[in-house]
Amino acid sequence: MITGKQKRVIPGTTMFDGDVARKGYALNKMCFSFNSAENRAAYLEDKEAYCDRYGLNEQQKKAALSLQVLDMLAAGGNAYYLAKLGGIFGLDMQDVGAQQTGMTKEAFKAKLVEAGK
């Protein structure tokens, strides 16, 4: 039985629950549309108009246009869908990881290698 809304706090981590899913729906729906090459091209042609078509709010639009992943997460984005937006700009997971942790890509990659030792 659910008796209250106590959430686990894990530093640097957001669990994509109902609250976040509600908040981020428009942004995630836009990202989901990028499965289609035609939609990816349409985004590149006029990013702001594309965001408007999917009803992004100002916070989501600003975050998407800036490609700042932490801002997109704060606006309700989900990593699996955001990856499709990142893909349009050729960002790989080490670019995205480096950006979010404030590290250089080389330092981020070294950190991953270190985790395997």
Place this chain on the structure above:
Amino acid sequence: MAKIVGGINVTHVPYIGRAIANKLQQDPYWKPFFDGFPPVRQWLAKVKPDIAVVIYNDHGLNFFLDKMPTFAIGAAAEYNNADEGWGIPTLPPYQGDVDLSWHMIDSLIEEEFDMVTCQEMLVDHAFTIPLELFWPGQHPCPVRTVPICVNTVQFPLPKPARCFKFGQAIGRAIESWDSDARVVVIGTGGLSHQLDGQRAGFINKEFDLMFMEKLISDPLWVTRYSIPDLVELTGTQGVELINWLTARGALLGEVAKVHANYHVPISNTASGLLCMEAV
């Protein structure tokens, strides 16, 4: 009755698809990962499965947040892969087994696992990459398939204890099918990784290795954890290891390790491979 020949759990990082397309198997970065597979392929050649039941999670190819099933099963004669948006090659269609799908649907719902049933279903890298690793370059894939999709996207996710029971029900469904087919159960995803947030790049080798060991000897150990526990211990996407647990449940009873491999990192992920058979 159908026979479960064993199970294989494996990581499904999308960039593996690109590495295969670019023939990077012997590249120093990729070699420790790809070198894990020949013993598994030898085992598959020995046990000769006809069908693979593949337990995986969709990443926004077939399912979106408009309709997000906790447990879904394919019931199609054929499953297509499609463009996922970030440029890994699209693979040819996979043959389904509609008879087994519907038998499993009947059996699972009888056991109170109320499946979402899909007569059309796109399968993403989490389904295609493992098959590409086990049967490299074989198009069409030499086994028929039944995809089972577990929600790892939108919380709440199914609890580990529930996933294990779900896996057991999958095992009983397969073994009660009136057929002489040989079935391999595949679980995909994990191991520890986190793509999002300031904790991006989180990997927990100690937990992963313990998890792989316990999956053989004491899978109920994993079911003591909650989903938030697993997120804390393995990362927001590391929680995909519930697919491994589900596949292990389907093996019903004691298993022995056929082969295992573990290598960090592949992209941002701790890669794992664990092949098991009944003892």
